[in-house]
Amino acid sequence: MKRLLFMSVFNMKKFFYQLIIFIALIVIGQTIVARYITPYYPERLLLDKYSRDKTRIIYFGDSVIKYAGPDDKDKSTIAEMLSRINPTTTIGDISHGGYYLKIDEEVFKYILKSPNKPEAIILPINLHSFSPGVKGPGYQFEKEIFYLRMPRLVTYFYKPLAIFKAININTVKYSDYSQLPVYYGKEKIGVAGDFDNPYVYSSDTESVRKLYVFTFMQDIDKSHEQLKSLNNIIDLANKSDIKSYVYLTPINFDEGVKYVGLDFIKQTTANAEVVCSVLKEKNIPCLNLAFSLDSGYFASPIYPNEHVNEKGRKFIAEQITKFFLNK
Amino acid sequence: MLFNSIAFIIFLPIVACLYFLIPHRYRTLLLLIASGYFYIVFVPKYIFILLFLITADYFLAQFIEKETGRKRKLLLLASILISIGTLGFFKYFNFFSENVAVLTNFLNWNYSPAILSLILPLGLSFHIFTSLSYVIEVYRGKYKPEKNFLTYALYVSFFPKLVAGPIERPYNLLPQFHEMHDFDYDRITAGLQRILWGFFKKIVIADNLALYVNQIYNQPHEYSGIVLAVATALFAFQLYCDFSGYTDIAIGSAQIFGFKLMENFNLPYFSVSIAEFWRRWHISLSSWLSDYVYYPLVLSSKRIGRIKIYWALFVTFVLIGLWHGANWTFIAFGAVQGIYLIFGQITKNWRQRLAQITGLSQWPRLYRVLQTVITFSLISLGFVFFRANTLSDAYFIATSSLFGLASLIKGPEALMLLFQRMGVDRSIFLPIIAIFIIAEVIDFRRGLFATINSQRIWIRWFIYIVAVLAIMNLGVTFEAPFIYVRF
Numbered sequence: 001m002k003r004l005l006f007m008s009v010f011n012m013k014k015f016f017y018q019l020i021i022f023i024a025l026i027v028i029g030q031t032i033v034a035r036y037i038t039p040y041y042p043e044r045l046l047l048d049k050y051s052r053d054k055t056r057i058i059y060f061g062d063s064v065i066k067y068a069g070p071d072d073k074d075k076s077t078i079a080e081m082l083s084r085i086n087p088t089t090t091i092g093d094i095s096h097g098g099y100y101l102k103i104d105e106e107v108f109k110y111i112l113k114s115p116n117k118p119e120a121i122i123l124p125i126n127l128h129s130f131s132p133g134v135k136g137p138g139y140q141f142e143k144e145i146f147y148l149r150m151p152r153l154v155t156y157f158y159k160p161l162a163i164f165k166a167i168n169i170n171t172v173k174y175s176d177y178s179q180l181p182v183y184y185g186k187e188k189i190g191v192a193g194d195f196d197n198p199y200v201y202s203s204d205t206e207s208v209r210k211l212y213v214f215t216f217m218q219d220i221d222k223s224h225e226q227l228k229s230l231n232n233i234i235d236l237a238n239k240s241d242i243k244s245y246v247y248l249t250p251i252n253f254d255e256g257v258k259y260v261g262l263d264f265i266k267q268t269t270a271n272a273e274v275v276c277s278v279l280k281e282k283n284i285p286c287l288n289l290a291f292s293l294d295s296g297y298f299a300s301p302i303y304p305n306e307h308v309n310e311k312g313r314k315f316i317a318e319q320i321t322k323f324f325l326n327k
Numbered sequence: 328m329l330f331n332s333i334a335f336i337i338f339l340p341i342v343a344c345l346y347f348l349i350p351h352r353y354r355t356l357l358l359l360i361a362s363g364y365f366y367i368v369f370v371p372k373y374i375f376i377l378l379f380l381i382t383a384d385y386f387l388a389q390f391i392e393k394e395t396g397r398k399r400k401l402l403l404l405a406s407i408l409i410s411i412g413t414l415g416f417f418k419y420f421n422f423f424s425e426n427v428a429v430l431t432n433f434l435n436w437n438y439s440p441a442i443l444s445l446i447l448p449l450g451l452s453f454h455i456f457t458s459l460s461y462v463i464e465v466y467r468g469k470y471k472p473e474k475n476f477l478t479y480a481l482y483v484s485f486f487p488k489l490v491a492g493p494i495e496r497p498y499n500l501l502p503q504f505h506e507m508h509d510f511d512y513d514r515i516t517a518g519l520q521r522i523l524w525g526f527f528k529k530i531v532i533a534d535n536l537a538l539y540v541n542q543i544y545n546q547p548h549e550y551s552g553i554v555l556a557v558a559t560a561l562f563a564f565q566l567y568c569d570f571s572g573y574t575d576i577a578i579g580s581a582q583i584f585g586f587k588l589m590e591n592f593n594l595p596y597f598s599v600s601i602a603e604f605w606r607r608w609h610i611s612l613s614s615w616l617s618d619y620v621y622y623p624l625v626l627s628s629k630r631i632g633r634i635k636i637y638w639a640l641f642v643t644f645v646l647i648g649l650w651h652g653a654n655w656t657f658i659a660f661g662a663v664q665g666i667y668l669i670f671g672q673i674t675k676n677w678r679q680r681l682a683q684i685t686g687l688s689q690w691p692r693l694y695r696v697l698q699t700v701i702t703f704s705l706i707s708l709g710f711v712f713f714r715a716n717t718l719s720d721a722y723f724i725a726t727s728s729l730f731g732l733a734s735l736i737k738g739p740e741a742l743m744l745l746f747q748r749m750g751v752d753r754s755i756f757l758p759i760i761a762i763f764i765i766a767e768v769i770d771f772r773r774g775l776f777a778t779i780n781s782q783r784i785w786i787r788w789f790i791y792i793v794a795v796l797a798i799m800n801l802g803v804t805f806e807a808p809f810i811y812v813r814f
Contacts, residue, residue, distance in 0.1 A: 011512035012347075022791070029796050038800065160799035163530060166333035169804055 034156035041147040043094055044155070047107070051114035055092040057325075058111060059122040060104045062095055064249060064306050069299040072310035081317035086325050091122075096144060099129035099249075101229035103141040108233050110148040112240055120243035122320060123233065125275055126306055127251050127268050127290055129226055131215040132192050136177045142169040183218045185267060208303070209259040215304045216256060216264065220271050227278050234282045245324040246279055247287035248272055249306055250316070254295035256304070265291075287323045289316065328368040329808055330576045331529060338365065343583050347510045355477050355504060358485065358584070365486035366449075373448035376413065381480045383409050384458045388465040388472040388479075399466065406462040410455045417447050422653030450490030452650055452814050456615055458483050461497040463619055470497045478504045487580040491573050491811040493591040493611035500586065508585025518582030520776055520791075525575030527794050529809065530802035532763050533569035536561050537807060544714055547724050556728040562714050563707040566810060567596065568763070570609070573809045594771050596706075599698035601667040604706055612650065616643050637672070641665040651713070651814050656721055660712035667705060759801070 039045060050058060059065065059079045068075035076084070079093035096103050104123065111117065133139065146167060147155045161167045178193025195214035220227070230246075237244045256264035268290065276286035297312035308316065328334050342361045346354055367374050387406040391399055415423075421442050428440035461482070464470040473479040482501050488494075543550050543558040550558070574591040581588045591611050598604035605613050624639035625631055641662070648661020682688040687697065708725055715721035769778050779787055 012510050015510075015512050015515060022788070025788075025792055026795055026799075029792055030799060033796055033800055157799075159802075159804070161333070162804040163799065163802035164331060164333040164336060165329075165806075170806070 030160070031153070031156050034159070040158055041144060041155070043096070043107075043144070044110070044147050046092070047094060047110060047114065050092040050094075050118070051111070051116045053090065053092075054116045055090045056119045057089060057091045057122060058118045058120075059091055059093040060095075060107065061093065061124050061249075062097060062099045062126070064099075064126070064308065065093055065095055065124070067299065067307040068313075069307070069309040074310050074314075076313070078313045078317050078320075081314055082320060082325075085317055085321050089325070092118075096141060098134065098139050099124070099126035100134050100139050100141060101125075101129065101226045101233065103144055105229045105233050105236075106141075106145050106148045108236060112236060117240055118242060120245055120324075121233075121237060122245045122247075122324070123230075124247055124249040125226075125230065126249045127271055127275075128215055128304065128306060130218060130220045130224060130271060132180050132182055132218065133196055133214065134226070135172065135180055136192065136196060137170060137172045137174050140171050142167075142171055182214055184213055185217065185219045185263075189213070205259070212256050212259045212264065212304050216251070216271075217260065217267050219267070220274050222274060222278055224274075227275065230275075230278060231282070234279075234284060238282075244284050245287075245320065246284055247316075247320065247323070248275060248290040250289050250293040250297065250308060250312065251291070251306055252293075252295055252298045252304070253291050255298075285323070287319065289319055292319070328365045329812070330573060331526070331807070331809070334368065339580055339583070346584055351507045355475075355481055359477055359481045362481065362484040362486040362489060366484065366489060369449045369490075370446065376417075376448050376451070377454065377484060380410065380413060380455065380458055381483050384462050384483075385473075385476055385479045388462050391462065391466050392472045403462060403466045407459065410459050414451060414455050417445055417451060419649075419653045421445065447813070449812060450814075453492045453494055454483050454489060456494045456612070457488075460494070460615060460619065461501075464497050470501075473497075473501055485581070485586070487577040487586075488588055491570075491577070491809055491814070492609075493574060493577065493589045494615050495589060495611070499589055503586050506585070511585070514585065515583050517776065518579040520779070521575050521579030521582060523579075523791065523794055523798075524775070525572040525577075525579060526798050527572075528568040528575065528763070529572030530798050532759055533565045533572060534803040534807045535759060535801065536565035536568070538803060540565055540714070544720075544724070545716070547715070547720050547727075551727050552730050555724050559711055559724065559728045560703075560707050563596070563703070563710050564760070564763070566710060566713070567592070569810045573811060594767060596703050596767070597699060597771050598702050599695055600702055601664070601671050601705060604702055605664070605668070612647065616647055616650075620646060637669045640668050640672075644668065648712075655718050656712050656715055659718060659721065660709060663709045663712055667709065 034040065059082070061078075065078045068077075074081075077093060079091050083089075083091050094107055096107075101123075108121065111121075143158065143162075146158055146169075150158075158167075162169045178191060178196075180192040181188050182190050182192055182195055192214075195210050234244050234246075251268065253265060253268065256268065272288055272290050276288060279286040293308065293312055293315060297308050297315065299307040299309045299312075328338060338361070342357070345357055349357060363374060366377065384406055387402050387409075391402045391406075394402060424440040424442060428438055431438035461470070461473075461479075465472045473482065478501065481504055482495070482497065485495075485500070540558050540562045543554060544562070547555060571592040578588045578590070589611055591609055593607040593610065595604050595607040598607055621639050621643040624642060625636060628635075642665075644665030645658060645661045647664065648657045648659065651657040651660070679688075682694060687694045708728065711725045711728065712718075712721045715724055766775055769775050779790060782790075
């Protein structure tokens with residue numbers, strides 16, 4: 001009996017020692033995988049690099065600042081074009097999958113924790129981002145926010161934590177989102193599910209019109225959560241003596257008018273004025289490029305997106321230089 | 328609590344540590360509390376249904392043992408009525424009501440169906456069948472009723488097998504609760520090996536396959552031919568990895584505590600006939616229905632004719648289908664399997680003669696491979712009814728898949744087109760499938776764990792670490808509950 005008990009305790013010790021070694025090896029292995037083989041959010045590493053390089057300007061944005069059309073000879077991003085025009089300064093861009101100032105706010109908070117802060121930030125505001133669509137499941141950036149908030153070692157375990165549902169990476173369910181009200185101006189015209197269904201996409205005229213309405217035609221006010229994030233970013237920048245260069249990115253108003261009519265101009269102009277009034281209250285100049293480019297500058301005329309071609313990117317880079325950097 | 332959740336990853340070692348630290352006499356209570364907690368994490372109020380069924384069957388079995396003759400039969404009938412009545416109410420009431428409405432509409436009668444907003448208690452079909460088998464065995468006099476209520480309650484609600492089986496039999500599991508299980512290094516590492524393999528199958532293989540299968544099966548009319556055929560074959564792998572993965576985790580977890588649950592799978596896709604497949608697939612359910620439905624039907628009269636056997640087979644398999652869910656697709660799935668088996672019985676001699684005439688029987692390996700491929704194809708085709716959302720979808724997929732298989736013969740360009748259309752990331756997808764098939768072949772020939780255990784320690788550890796890292800990095804992040812949990 002005593003021998004059995006001894007064997008059992010001996011086995012238990014052996015097992016736990018082996019388990020500790022095994023867990024340590026898994027932690028090392030996971031660190032290697034997440035750091036070097038498949039980094040899930042390389043943008044954080046990029047931000048660290050900007051800090052190390054003492055990059056002077058950080059340019060926020062989404063795919064628009066990186067997109068290059070198939071016919072573009074010069075595939076440079078807007079930040080690269082800006083760097084060429086302004087060779088004496090260093091500009092680093094950081095983008096995510098959709099204009100959403102909440103994630104920009106998180107990125108900025110992360111930048112502020114770094115040892116070398118930039119002198120200025122460039123913040124594009126897209127009128128597209130006031131659509132109810134940004135409240136949908138695909139635009140909550142749970143992964144990015146997790147990476148920006150957590151210590152580095154914890155971020156290496158993002159994927160397993162997400163697989164085993166230890167972190168909620170689906171904070172918004174489509175079933176809830178689809179019931180959000182959609183407005184045309186101030187008038188309720190339906191719910192998000194009527195306009196934004198991931199299972200049904202059609203390129204007929206009525207479907208595209210509905211998408212333009214859904215994307216741009218909602219009346220906004222200063223309490224909009226995007227504008228709250230904008231306020232927070234500017235306040236944080238002011239506190240840290242970082243300049244904020246804010247501009248309204250071009251939208252394809254030609255197509256908007258084609259599908260929605262002149263109401264499109266009225267509504268987007270009104271929305272742009274609300275954004276600029278928020279900036280004015282903070283003494284930040286508002287560069288409104290929303291209506292600066294006709295559809296010839298856009299890469300995709302059908303679906304409402306703001307991807308500009310080479311000419312469009314060059315135009316934006318020049319305007320930023322003239323309005324902000326050359327002053 | 329789902330196995331593939333962080334809650335379970337924390338829960339299992341805590342319960343295991345407590346189990347080995349406390350005296351033997353408290354262990355049943357500990358496991359019972361742990362099982363109750365495991366269950367109430369899903370929907371707390373459903374614990375009362377479980378408790379009611381356990382209490383009813385515990386006392387009914389005690390009474391059955393004491394009674395004889397007609398009263399004994401009535402008590403058995405009461406137990407069956409309570410169990411099947413509960414199952415019928417939660418699982419089949421709305422289905423029955425809807426179909427009565429369809430029938431009355433067809434007959435131009437004015438009837439509006441009563442539809443209840445019911446959520447099926449998780450694992451209801453599993454623990455009802457576990458409980459029923461106990462009462463039936465006591466009635467048959469093959470098993471003495473368990474005196475200790477807590478032990479019986481644990482037999483029904485033991486958490487590793489509570490929500491998706493295996494469907495245990497009293498003579499296998501109940502006596503084990505009276506045995507004392509010490510900490511055994513070899514047993515625990517073997518249990519962990521089994522859990523690891525289960526997680527690999529579920530998270531790395533099944534969940535990734537689900538991405539493609541769901542995309543295609545949710546909009547089958549968007550695809551045709553070969554895409555549907557391959558999605559159908561992939562679903563067969565998905566279902567197997569999902570369910571056998573669950574079973575591996577269940578068996579491995581129970582093994583840590585010293586309990587040996589019955590095996591549910593035995594390399595089913597290596598079967599050379601449909602009959603063999605059903606001896607290797609979801610063994611605990613097919614043997615349950617065989618013992619308590621098929622044989623009683625066949626042996627219900629003195630004369631056992633062919634027609635009676637075929638009829639019993641058909642009824643048993645329709646019930647297997649219906650057990651899976653209240654939907655015509657599941658009934659059709661069961662019926663198709665029944666037809667396969669009957670057809671297999673009828674044509675057995677003809678097929679053997681054909682093999683002799685063609686000379687195939689002289690090439691036993693080739694013959695076996697051919698039989699395996701044909702069996703797998705038929706099973707995959709049958710699973711179309713299991714997975715499809717509606718009967719019309721199932722018909723479309725099944726017929727298109729047959730044409731799809733024909734176009735597969737046309738050449739590799741068809742496969743390339745398939746991958747393009749499915750958007751398959753071949754860099755991850757194909758190696759995963761290849762690793763799984765190699766592992767299954769090793770398991771078939773020499774036993775997977777025996778092969779791993781015969782390697783040097785650094786090779787074994789390398790395999791474990793790679794498997795854990797694969798689970799941690801190659802899984803999907805959307806909600807992916809085990810398929811059989813909803814039954």
